[in-house]
Amino acid sequence: MRRVVLLYNPLSGGSRQLRQKVVQAVRGVLEAAQIEVSATATTSAQDTRERSQRAAEGGADAIFACGGDGTIHDVLQGVVGTDAAIGIIPMGTANALAHDLGIPRSPAAAARALLSAEPRRFAVGRVSYQDFSGQPASRYFTVTAGVGLDAHLFHELSRMTKQHWGMLAYYAKATQIWLTHEMQFFEAEFPAPGGERRPEKVTQLLAVRIAQFGGLLRELAPGAGLSRPDLRLVLFKTDSRLRILRYVLQGTFASKLRNVAGIEAVSAERVWCRALARRSGGPPIYVEADGELLGTVPAEISIVPQVLTLLVPRK
Secondary structure, eight states: OOEEEEEEOTTSSSOHHHHHHHHHHHHHHHHHTTOEEEEEEOOSHHHHHHHHHHHHHTTOSEEEEEESHHHHHHHHHHHTTSSOEEEEEEOSSOOHHHHHHTOOSSHHHHHHHHHTOEEEEEEEEEEEEEOTTSOEEEEEESSEEEEEHHHHHHHHSOHHHHHHHTHHHHHHHHHHHHHHOOOOOEEEEEEOTTSSEEEEEESEEEEEOOSOOOSSOOOSSTTOOTTSSSEEEEEEOOOOHHHHHHHHHHHHHOSSOOOBTTEEEEEESEEEEEEOGGGTTSSOOEEEETTEEEEEEEEEEEEEEEEEEEEEOOO
8 A cells, every 4th residue: 555545534433532643543553654644534424425436536545434334334435346445444333344354443453454454355235225305326335234123223313322322322222112113014025046036024134244243243144244245134024022132132142143933044146125015105114224324115235246345454
């Protein structure tokens, strides 16, 4: 690397003063390695995407996303399909992708690890959906895309609450929704091994790209991985709160996910999600990607091969 652009979310994790010190520490590590560095605080998700795209098109070797999975998600939108690599400096509420890649939790240690990291090309997920103005839209994702219950969680969780309380806000709101939310079935359809389409009625669908999430939730989809050329889909074909809780608790505490009745993991390159015909006009079924609320169904989730370079620390 000769030229690196640091983009950081001034509202991601810790106090503003502490974030400035962390960014300066990361910058110092890179400059000591004779790398040309520019650092910019972004003002919005759109600002992050535009700055990432300009940096990639302007010849930056790497864009370092300093923040959590939300910041990485925004940088991703501007970098996919370019030659620039994304380096991750964990500074956010959730750092699932950094954990999966084996990036140190300390920002300065992460910067040092990225100096000798291997640039590797990966597939990414892509979700097409209906935005809140009723228009078609799409996003790329690296961690997971969800339709149904988990996206409803992000709809209910305000950004200010998330910024103030961090992961505690997730757990508190998730518990409330699990206890009170009336789960809605919708249709998920994907290609079966024989080529024909297989429809299922589900209350939740997850399209997962990483193996290990870190934090309390360690594993969500057995067999998932960034190196795979497909998606691991978790189909919740049940509205049983106890079955869903059992599955989540296994991912939190068990060393291996085991079968839970009504919950199935399959592999596919594409899945279509839509409301059931008899539910037309009912409550919306929400769509999220990488923890960012996007819109509603109808939605299509697919895999886009070999369009993203990530810096992966050497073992």
